[in-house]
Structures are given as structure tokens and as C-alpha cells.
Amino acid sequence: MADASEEKTGVRLVKYLAQCGVASRRGAGDIVQAGRVIINDEVVINMAYQVQPTDQVFLDGKLLNAPATEGAEVILLNKPDGVVCSLSDPHNPRTVLDCLPPDVRRGLKPVGRLDKDTTGLLLLTSDGDLINKLTHPRYGVCKTYRATVTGKITEEELDVLQSGMMLEDGPTASAEAKLVQVDERSYATFTTLDLTIHEGRNRQVRRMFDALGHQVRYLERIQYGPLRLEKMKHGAWRKLTEQELEALRQDAANSTKGT
Template structure:
């Protein structure tokens, strides 16, 4: 199930904002009934019409992008900044990112037009592992690394147990490389976790998502997921083995 305006946008009829306007104007029906509420959700069995024309849902597509730094993880940006969708100009389907990576964070990001697939991957209970490599200021102690693993207290609550290790350090420059594996998806979580132990992030990249990696890709490059990868990723998430 997904919100009506999202279903309209994913079908390529209009942007989500425009779809919301059309709903408010009474131009959309669900199973023959005019709907003017934005909170309505529809599924694959519901018959949706816009201006009397049945909604034709797009065939699902799935992409893996090596997101560069300085790019917005969104389908559009009201400030005119580059978004991850700008890297898919030749893709006709209306795709959007699965979750987000911060503006200053690079790495693996999935994009799709399959709302159910995106929901499975981003729902907290499915616990898909996300592996980050962070260059931090200062050199964390063994105790601080264990602190990350046990969970640290942030303003929105304590983080779940994670895996962390010190990959390398530079005593001269007083910097270190830390690998952190989490399955939560809070806003700027990795940066906030490392801030909480006194080692702010200088550079951050997501290396892996579930079993997917950036192998063979440079920043700004992408590839389509195989049918097997899509099935495997969904199965791993739902079974809890995405970790």
C-alpha cells in the first residue's frame, strides 16, 4: 500500500505536488469514488483514475548508484541543486531514492519506482546492514569503539548495537579511518554517533547495502540490479538475514 499521490507520481502522470493538487481538486477517483483526502492509501488491486483515465502503473525498475558528495538524495530540489535522479536522464520511469544519504556523504544508494520494495528495505524491523567508512578527526580509543558497538545516546534515543572497528590511523595528521556497520536509518546517524564520542566525521562513504557493493563503479556511475539481486535483497530483508 502507498499514498495515493505517490502512486500517481510513480505512474508518471505528474509530480507528487501536482498529484496532491489534483486530488484536492476532485480529479482523482479510487474504485469509482472521488477522493479529496491526501492520506488515502491504495494497493495494486485498487482502480485509480485521474481525470477519468485509468492509472497505468509502470513496470518496476531497480538501480544502484554510486552517489557523489554534494548531491541531494531526492527526486527534486526546490533550490535547483543536483539530485540523484539527475543521473538517470535516460530512464523514463519516475524513480526515487530508497532512503537517503546526506548531501556530504557519498556511496551506495538504491533507486526504484517500486514502493513496496522501498518500504521493505527502509522499515526498521527488517534490519538491512549498511556499511560505512568514515574518516574522522582524532584517533578513537578501543573503549570508544566499544561504545559505538554497544550503542550511544543521541537526542532521538540510544542507537542499536552496531559493529565498529578502527581500520587505520595517521598519528601525524591525527585522523583515523573507522568502519561502522548499522541497520538503523536515522537522519545523519553515523555522523552523530561519531560526534557523540568526540570524533567528528571529515569524510563519509557508504560501502555496502545488504550484500550489494560499489564494485566496478566510480562516483556518479550506476547500474541496474539483476532480477536475482532484487529477489535476494527482498528475501534477505524480510527474513532478517539482511544483516
Template structure:
């Protein structure tokens, strides 16, 4: 059993424990000595919020973060404007970006804003342009992928919150707080060593 941390990363916080420029890091929130040596399994951009998983086990980190494991990640995305059916279909079927077409995703327009705290600082708002919320689930991790996907569909991202990785959910964890969980990885099968046998030849 391996202990992991499910951390709710606030806006404007780096996914690292040190920073030479004095910006906010994970060390401002995770201070217990027992969690020294824990590192993020995957990343969130400084201007994104939500679920971040930390572990001190390299195998667990690989299982969670590596693209080959294809863990789905779900985001709540506040965008400028109200996406129509065509935009939703585009997000679902794949969006053409500079580094290739995204894989099919799950996308839907949320009927009402999610019950979450306001961001500090608040997002920019325009009186003449409404905003709306999407729920978007992807299985890959291109750089700033969600933001680029919504922009390509014509609806720039204003706020981005990751709410689920695999089966782990953000739930009711408040921004800046975390809870612990455990992971059980089955022991890897080790191949028995090969033995070279030499045939005996009759003299």
C-alpha cells in the same frame, strides 16, 4: 523481477530529482528516459557519499528502506583523530544521543585508508591532528546517525561513504555512475475471503 539501480551518489548531491535552488540532484546523473519514475529507497545526506538504491516499485522501496526490515548498512567513515579501544567499544555497545541510545553496531578501525578517490572538494585537514578510517555497520536509521555517533564518541566525522545496504555493495561503481540489478519478491499470501453463514432455524 523488479529492476533496481545501484547508484554511487557523489558529495554535494541531493537525493531527489528536482531542486528549485539549482543544486545538483540525481537528475544530473540519471538521465535515461526509461528510469523516470525511479525514486530512492532510503536517503543519503547531501554531504554524504556512496550507495543509494533506486526503484519504481513501492513494495521494493518499503522492503529496502523501512526500519522494520532492519537491513544492515555499512559505512566507511573518516574521522578526526584515532579512536581507541574505549571509543570502538562505545560505538559497538550503543551511543547515547538526544533521541535515544543507538542499537548495538559493528565497528572497527581500518588498518589503512580504503582505496577510493579523493573527495571534490577535499576534506578539511589539520597538520596537528591525524585522521583515521572506521568501518561502521548499523541496523537503524536515525537522522545523521553515524555522524552523531562518532561525534559523541569524541571523533567528528570528516567524510562518510555508504558502501553496503543489505547484500548490495558499492563495489567498483564510480562516483556518479550506477549499475542495474534485479529483485525478486515472493508473492504475498492472500487470505481467502471469509464467508458468513447463517444458521437455519426450524420454524
């Protein structure tokens, strides 16, 4: 078995595996030491091996796609109301890129989209491979929305939201629904709840509540995979840390679509 690396440049093997989303760095070390990694036809058990751009890295016999090159930006934005995710919409001239300084937004694209009137956590990146992994249906990365709807959501309706329901474009996958608050006013009743879905259909959350006879009055995405919105003002943004990016990649690799 190959056990050494003389290269002075490249990406440390455990970091490379973490960036590919197969495990955390600690978990990647266990994978390497177990002899599950083959590089250029040789088993490598040296965690300090420096992976080169020309290397072919296999895990359990499967070729890994190279992670994004260093410097690929990933931005977390608290999308405000009234801006669109489409980067070329003549009817809505203000896009999410307008929330970012010109030197930051260059080359960025939204990861999926939020409706014009939906606020909350939106990722933007220049990493096309990451966009694919986070938005492709087979990965099923979870997304949590906080919704305030008209009327009182019953236990039976919570069960329907969670077990799946039929929409015009087919049945929804299973979801998680958690009641947050019921606000009974003199003129109307409103229910606030958190809904976690593993799909990304057009206006899906709104259509799910519409099908139950409840109109969405406010909708905000509060979590995307392992990332939470926390206390950020609308329009505020920040770059993901390296640890957050690794956790996001790992979540995409480990996620399975709700059934």
C-alpha cells in the same frame, strides 16, 4: 493436496516466493515440497505451478504480498558528493536523478537517503513495496559506512559504538565497528573505520561520532544489505541483476534490527 497446475502463463511458484523475499529459489523449492504453501485454499507442492495475478498465496498460514510487477527498475548508484536525495529541493537543484539518463530515471525514487556530502551506494527503484521493506525500521536492513574521522578511535570508543549509545533522539541499536586505518600525521591524526548499522536515522553516523568528540571528514556507504559498492566511479550506476534483487528481498525478509 493439490499438486498440478494447468496454467500456461504467470510466475513460477519458486520464483514468486523468492521475489517475495521468503527464501532463495532453492530454499523456496524445499518450502513448496514440504507442503507449506497454500494457494486458493489448496496445498500446492508443484514447484512449476504458475502463480496468477488473482491467486492468493499463503505461506505457513500467512498471506504473502505480491512481488513487484515485472519491469520494476532497481538501480544501484554510486552517489557523488554535492547532490541531494530529495527530488524537490529549491536550494539544491542537482538531485541524484540528474546522475541518470532521462529514459532511465523516469518513475524512480531513492531508497532512503544519503546526506548531500555523503557518497556511496544508493538504490533507486520504482517498486514502492520494496522501498517500504528496505526502509521500514522493523526490517533493520544493515548498512555499512566507511568513515574517516578526526583523532584516534580508542578501543573503549569502539565498544561504545558497537554496544549502543545515547543520542538526542534516543539510544542507538547495537552496531558493528571495524578499524581500517590510523593515519598519524605531523599536524593531526585521522582514523578510518567501517561502521555497520541497522537503523536509518537522520545523519546518524555523523552524530554518533560527534557524540564521541570526533568530526567526520569523509563518509561513504559501501554496502547495503547483500550489495557492495565494489569498484564504481562516483556518479556511475547500473541495474541490479535478478539474482541481486532476489538476494536483497530475502535479506529484507530475514533481517532483524540490532538490539
